[in-house]
Amino acid sequence: MDKKNNIHVRRLEENIFKSLMVFSTGAIVLALALILWTVIRKGLPHLSLGMLTQAPKSGYYLGKDGGILNAILGSLYLTGGAALLAILVSLPVVLYLNVYLKKGSPLAYIARFSFDILWGIPSIVYGAFGFTIMLLFGVKSSLLGGMIAVTFLIFPIMSRSMDEVVRMVPGELMDASYALGATKLETAFKVVVRQALPGISTAVLISFGRGIGDAASLIFTAGFTDSLPTSLLAPAATLPLAIFFQFGTPMPEVQGRAYASALTLTLIILVISVAARLLTRKFTKHVV
Amino acid sequence: MMRGLAVASTLIVVLIALALFMRSKPILALKPLTTLLFSTAWHPSRGEFGFLAFIAGTLWVTLVASFIAIPVCILASIYLSEYADKRLREWIGPFIDILAGIPSVVYGMWGVLVIVPLVKNIIAPLFGGYSAGYSVLAGGLVLAVMISPVIIHISVEVLRTVPSDLKQASLALGATKWETIKFVVMKRAMPGMIAASVLGLSRAFGETIAVMMVVGNVARIPRTVFDPAYPLPALIANNYGEMLSIPLYDSGLLFAALLLLLVVIYFNVVSKMILSGSKWSLYYNG
Incomplete structure (x- = not known):
C-alpha cells in the first residue's frame, strides 16, 4: 500500500x-x-497597610519603616494626567476621522497607519524623545516630564482603540441626527460619543493600564523621589521604578518590599484590565 | 481645528524621528556611520563610540526570543482556533490577553527569580556549558513569554478569517483535520502569521526593563546563548545618569534610540504591508 x-x-x-x-x-x-x-x-x-499608606522614612532603603505611598500616588497622578491629556487629543482626532472625513479618505488612512506605527515604538524611545523635548523647554525630570512621555506612549493605544468603537457607530444614527438639523459637531459629541461611550471608556482604561505599568519611558523623564508628589515640576516616584530600584538593592527587607510593590502594581493593572472587559460586555447590551 | 489636530497627530512619528536625529547629529558629524555601527570599541570617556556589541546583543536576544516564541505561539494559536472547544477558548483567550498587561518590570523580576536560576543550574549544565544565569538565553526566554500574547492574539484573529467553506471542502475530499490545516488553512493564513511574528519580534527588539534585568549587561559580543549581552535599550536606560556629564555621550545614546526607532518602524511597515487587505485592523487590544 x-x-x-x-x-x-x-x-x-x-x-x-x-x-x-x-x-x-x-x-x-x-x-x-x-x-x-x-x-x-x-x-x-x-504586603501590609503601612506599606500602602506611608511614604519612605529615613533609612527606608536599609530596611527601616515606611511604605510606597509616594510611588502609588506618583503613578496615579502621572498616568491620570497623561490619560487626560491623551483623551483631549485622541477624542477630537478620532471623531474627526470618523464623522468629518468620508470613507476611504487618504488622511484617515494615513492617520491610522501612523497610529499603528506609533503603537509599535518601544517605550524607551518615547522616554528618549520626551527627554529631548524637556531639554528643549528647560524642564527637569519631573511629574510633568513623565506625564508628557506617557501621553505620547498611550496616545496611539487610546486613539486606535477608540477608533475601533467609533467606527462601529451605525451611519443611520448619524443620518438621523443630521436630518433633525444637527451639525456635524453636535452629531459627533452628542450622538456618536454617547453611543460609543462604553467603548471609549474601555479605550481609556486600557491606555491607563498600559501607561501605569511602563518603566522605560519614565527613567529619563520622571526621576524619583522619596517624598509625596506635590508639584508638577518636582521629580515624582512611580511604582514601576520603585519596584526596579528596591529589587536592585541587596537588602532582603527592601527586596521584600519590591515584591509587595510588584503585587500592588499587578493588582491595579489586573483590576483595570478586567474592568475594561466587563465594561465592554455589560454596556454593549444596551447600545442601539 | 480638529483637522489641524488630526494632521498634527499623524506627524508625531516624523517629529520623534526628527527630534532624535537632531540630537544625534553631533555624533554623526564627528564619527563615520560605519565606525558607529561596526566598531566594538566602547569608551565614551575617551570619545570612542562603537555600538557593535550592543547591536549584536539586541539581535541575539531578539533572535533567541523569536526562535522560542514563534513556533510555540503558532502551534498554540492553531490549537486555540481549530481544535480547542469553545469553552476552553473563551477562558484561555482572555486569560492570555489580561496577563499580557503585566508590566515589564514584573516580568523582569520573575526572570531574575525563576529564569536566571533555571539557566544557571539546569539548562547550562545540561548542555555542558557554564553560565552565570544572566545571559542571552535568560533574556530570550523572558522575552519569549512577553511577546507570546501579542503573537497569539493576532494569529488567532488571522486564523478566524479563513473561510470555513475552504476547510469543509478539504475535509469533504477526505483530508484529515491536520492535513486541512497544513495545506489549506496555513496556506491562507501564512501572511498573517508572518506579520504577527514580525510584530512580536519588533516588540522584543525594543523591550527594555525586563531584558535589562536578566541579560547581565556586559558590553561584549556574545558567543553562545549562555554568555551575557548588553542590548541597545538597556544601554540607553542604564546610562541616563552620566550621559550629560561626558561630551557626546547623550548624542550617542539618542543615536541608539534613533536606531531602535528606525528598525521598529521598518518592522511595523513590513508587517502592515503584509496584512493590508486582510480584515482585522487592531494590532493588539491588551
Missing part, C-alpha cells in the same frame, strides 16, 4: 502535531500563570 495514503500514518501525524499544540498552549498558559503565582507568593507576605 502507498505509504502516503495510509490512514494510520496520517492519523499518527495528526496526533503528533496535536500533542505538540496542546503542549505549546499549556506551556504558555503555565508560564503566564507562573508569573502571577510568583508575584503573589513573594509579594503577599510583605
Whole structure:
C-alpha cells in the first residue's frame, strides 16, 4: 500500500502535531500563570497597610519603616494626567476621522497607519524623545516630564482603540441626527460619543493600564523621589521604578518590599484590565 | 481645528524621528556611520563610540526570543482556533490577553527569580556549558513569554478569517483535520502569521526593563546563548545618569534610540504591508 495514503500514518501525524499544540498552549498558559503565582507568593507576605499608606522614612532603603505611598500616588497622578491629556487629543482626532472625513479618505488612512506605527515604538524611545523635548523647554525630570512621555506612549493605544468603537457607530444614527438639523459637531459629541461611550471608556482604561505599568519611558523623564508628589515640576516616584530600584538593592527587607510593590502594581493593572472587559460586555447590551 | 489636530497627530512619528536625529547629529558629524555601527570599541570617556556589541546583543536576544516564541505561539494559536472547544477558548483567550498587561518590570523580576536560576543550574549544565544565569538565553526566554500574547492574539484573529467553506471542502475530499490545516488553512493564513511574528519580534527588539534585568549587561559580543549581552535599550536606560556629564555621550545614546526607532518602524511597515487587505485592523487590544 502507498505509504502516503495510509490512514494510520496520517492519523499518527495528526496526533503528533496535536500533542505538540496542546503542549505549546499549556506551556504558555503555565508560564503566564507562573508569573502571577510568583508575584503573589513573594509579594503577599510583605504586603501590609503601612506599606500602602506611608511614604519612605529615613533609612527606608536599609530596611527601616515606611511604605510606597509616594510611588502609588506618583503613578496615579502621572498616568491620570497623561490619560487626560491623551483623551483631549485622541477624542477630537478620532471623531474627526470618523464623522468629518468620508470613507476611504487618504488622511484617515494615513492617520491610522501612523497610529499603528506609533503603537509599535518601544517605550524607551518615547522616554528618549520626551527627554529631548524637556531639554528643549528647560524642564527637569519631573511629574510633568513623565506625564508628557506617557501621553505620547498611550496616545496611539487610546486613539486606535477608540477608533475601533467609533467606527462601529451605525451611519443611520448619524443620518438621523443630521436630518433633525444637527451639525456635524453636535452629531459627533452628542450622538456618536454617547453611543460609543462604553467603548471609549474601555479605550481609556486600557491606555491607563498600559501607561501605569511602563518603566522605560519614565527613567529619563520622571526621576524619583522619596517624598509625596506635590508639584508638577518636582521629580515624582512611580511604582514601576520603585519596584526596579528596591529589587536592585541587596537588602532582603527592601527586596521584600519590591515584591509587595510588584503585587500592588499587578493588582491595579489586573483590576483595570478586567474592568475594561466587563465594561465592554455589560454596556454593549444596551447600545442601539 | 480638529483637522489641524488630526494632521498634527499623524506627524508625531516624523517629529520623534526628527527630534532624535537632531540630537544625534553631533555624533554623526564627528564619527563615520560605519565606525558607529561596526566598531566594538566602547569608551565614551575617551570619545570612542562603537555600538557593535550592543547591536549584536539586541539581535541575539531578539533572535533567541523569536526562535522560542514563534513556533510555540503558532502551534498554540492553531490549537486555540481549530481544535480547542469553545469553552476552553473563551477562558484561555482572555486569560492570555489580561496577563499580557503585566508590566515589564514584573516580568523582569520573575526572570531574575525563576529564569536566571533555571539557566544557571539546569539548562547550562545540561548542555555542558557554564553560565552565570544572566545571559542571552535568560533574556530570550523572558522575552519569549512577553511577546507570546501579542503573537497569539493576532494569529488567532488571522486564523478566524479563513473561510470555513475552504476547510469543509478539504475535509469533504477526505483530508484529515491536520492535513486541512497544513495545506489549506496555513496556506491562507501564512501572511498573517508572518506579520504577527514580525510584530512580536519588533516588540522584543525594543523591550527594555525586563531584558535589562536578566541579560547581565556586559558590553561584549556574545558567543553562545549562555554568555551575557548588553542590548541597545538597556544601554540607553542604564546610562541616563552620566550621559550629560561626558561630551557626546547623550548624542550617542539618542543615536541608539534613533536606531531602535528606525528598525521598529521598518518592522511595523513590513508587517502592515503584509496584512493590508486582510480584515482585522487592531494590532493588539491588551
